[in-house]
Amino acid sequence: MHTPTRDHAxxxxxxxxxxxxxxxxxxxxxxxxxxxxxxxxxxxxxxRRRLVTEEELVNAATEQHGLDGAEKxxxxxxxxxxxxxxxxxxxxxxxxxxxxxxxxxxxxDDDRRxxxxxxxxxxxxxxxxxxxxxxxxxxxxxxxxxxxxxWFSSIWIFTLGLxxxxxxxxxxxHLLDGDPASNTLSWRWVAGLHTxxxxxxxxxxxxxxxxxxxxxxxxxxxxxxxxxxxxxxxxGLPPVEPIRPTVAPDPNAPTALLITEEDCLLESFAPxxxxxxxxxxxxxxxLRSARDVSDDVVAFExxxxxxxxxxxxxxxxxxxxGDPKLLARWAAKAGARQxxxxxxxxxxxxxxxxxxxxxxxxxxxxxxxxxRPWDDAVWPYATAGFFKVKQKIPQILGxxxxx
Numbered sequence: 001m002h003t004p005t006r007d008h009a010x011x012x013x014x015x016x017x018x019x020x021x022x023x024x025x026x027x028x029x030x031x032x033x034x035x036x037x038x039x040x041x042x043x044x045x046x047x048r049r050r051l052v053t054e055e056e057l058v059n060a061a062t063e064q065h066g067l068d069g070a071e072k073x074x075x076x077x078x079x080x081x082x083x084x085x086x087x088x089x090x091x092x093x094x095x096x097x098x099x100x101x102x103x104x105x106x107x108x109d110d111d112r113r114x115x116x117x118x119x120x121x122x123x124x125x126x127x128x129x130x131x132x133x134x135x136x137x138x139x140x141x142x143x144x145x146x147x148x149x150x151w152f153s154s155i156w157i158f159t160l161g162l163x164x165x166x167x168x169x170x171x172x173x174h175l176l177d178g179d180p181a182s183n184t185l186s187w188r189w190v191a192g193l194h195t196x197x198x199x200x201x202x203x204x205x206x207x208x209x210x211x212x213x214x215x216x217x218x219x220x221x222x223x224x225x226x227x228x229x230x231x232x233x234x235x236g237l238p239p240v241e242p243i244r245p246t247v248a249p250d251p252n253a254p255t256a257l258l259i260t261e262e263d264c265l266l267e268s269f270a271p272x273x274x275x276x277x278x279x280x281x282x283x284x285x286x287l288r289s290a291r292d293v294s295d296d297v298v299a300f301e302x303x304x305x306x307x308x309x310x311x312x313x314x315x316x317x318x319x320x321x322g323d324p325k326l327l328a329r330w331a332a333k334a335g336a337r338q339x340x341x342x343x344x345x346x347x348x349x350x351x352x353x354x355x356x357x358x359x360x361x362x363x364x365x366x367x368x369x370x371x372r373p374w375d376d377a378v379w380p381y382a383t384a385g386f387f388k389v390k391q392k393i394p395q396i397l398g399x400x401x402x403x
Contacts, residue, residue: 002045002142002176004303006265006311009046013060016041021065025072031145031211034137041073042143044177047080049304050263050342054081055374055400067394075390078378080182082389085243085375085382087181087346092238094346097184101165105290108166121160122170130207130215131155142176142296147210153190154202158223164191174294178285180347192228195385196236201226240383249274249340249368256336256365258282259316260349261301263342264308269370271312271340278334281305281316287348321349324356332363343371373403 019039027039046052054077061070061077087094108115120126124135134152138144144152149171156167168187172178185194192199204217230236249255256278257271285301286293309316319330331339339360344350353367360367377396381389389396 002300004045004049004051004300005307006046006051009043009052012041012043012046013052013057016043017060017064020061020073021069024070028072028076029147029210031148031214033133033211033214034141034143037143037145040145044080045142045300047077048177048179049261049301050265051304051307053265053372053374054078058397062397067397074393078389078393079386080179081374081378082382082386083181083185084179084345085379085389086185088243088379089240089383090238091241091346093188094180094184097165097168098351101169102290104163104165105169108163117160118162118166121156121162126160128155128159128217128221130211130217133215138171138174139294142174142294142300144175149186150190150200151202151207153187154200154226155222157191157229158199158201158226159221164188164193164229169289169291172288173291174297176297176300178288178297180288181345192230193233196230197228199226199228243379246343246369246371247366248370249338250366251275253337253366254335256280256331256334256339257314258319258339258341259305259308260284260341260344261304262344262349263370263372264304266308266312266342268372269340269342271314274340276314277336278331279309279314279316280319280330281309282319282321282349284321284349284352287321287352321352324352325359327353327356328359328363328365331360331365336365338366338368340368340370343369343375373400 020041024039024041030039032038043052043057047054047057057077058074061073064070067074108118121131122135124132124139126132131152134144134148153164153167156162157164164187168183171187172180172183175183188194189198190200202222204219204222208216251274253275254277255274257266257274257276257280259266259279259281261284283298283302283305285297288297305316320326327339344353357367377400378389381392381396
């Protein structure tokens with residue numbers, strides 16, 4: 001049961017902390033099916049919205065097990081931050097994904113046979129038992145074990161021969177923890193596009209072992225000739241860009257506070273010290289895709305936003321993520337000269353805010369953001385593979401402790 005509140009998230013952290021050490025390291029790769037995910041925390045929907053922060057997770061792990069004892073768990077926390085930073089440093093990868101997805105969906109609509117194949121995959125009607133079961137679990141629960149996500153992606157791309165972008169879109173529409181960076185870059189990693197030429201190949205023996213024989217596909221059920229898709233991007237990766245700078249809120253300016261799912265721990269930023277003239281709640285999960293987004297995803301997001309507003313003791317009026325010009329009208333009507341919100345990373349909401357910026361500028365309203373020290377500490381190292389971040393984990397944590 002996923003209850004979208006910070007209190008529930010903290011209770012989950014407390015309950016799982018004793019298993020963040022050896023138990024996690026030895027059991028994290030086993031997918032025991034819906035209701036059986038006891039070796040992993042299942043906290044990702046809460047971290048995605050920062051109902052609990054990465055720093056809080058790492059602190060809980062080190063307090064119980066020490067930095068070395070909780071090494072694997074801590075690394076997994078850093079993977080999410082690494083992916084977010086990596087996409088911030090290469091925003092064109094996100095732009096190319098969105099453009100490519102539109103083309104893929106157009107091609108699917110134009111090709112009846114391809115459309116039927118995608119429909120069968122998304123309905124869990126491929127005849128491959130493990131894959132179809134993962135589809136059912138994803139759609140019904142909004143969650144999949146990380147190992148299953150890799151098997152699923154590999155089968156989707158290499159065995160079923162379907163567009164990785166449509167597969168990533170399917171995940172983003174259904175995952176409660178759906179994060180533009182982690183989702184997009186994980187699919188690219190499986191396809192051999194993130195670490196160029198290095199693919200993730202689903203193996204029958206691996207699936208059987210790490211599902212405890214729940215599924216026992218044959219070698220012949222899976223693709224035998226798995227080739228990287230790097231040839232589809234002949235220009236390689238775009239160059240690394242500087243981290244986008246932020247403009248901090250002016251404490252003396254009339255302010256419209258905006259709550260989004262990017263960070264639902266607004267009390268960290270002391271919004272009560274601003275001259276607030278409006279508070280808005282902006283549900284944006286339907287921006288994830290041009291196709292239907294799961295009702296469970298929408299409900300979890302709306303619950304998270306409501307919990308955030310409740311905790312900071314402010315009534316938030318709904319702001320619709322429709323016509324971007326409406327954001328400027330809402331803020332201007334309240335007499336705001338700035339909108340303050342936690343940093344919005346690369347993804348659908350960032351795209352929408354970028355589209356809204358000209359209307360804000362026309363009204364003389366600044367879009368200001370807070371960025372967490374955690375992100376500022378990790379993202380400078382998110383320029384290549386994860387190893388560069390992994391090496392710096394003790395140094396990063398030391399700087400944060402000293403801050």
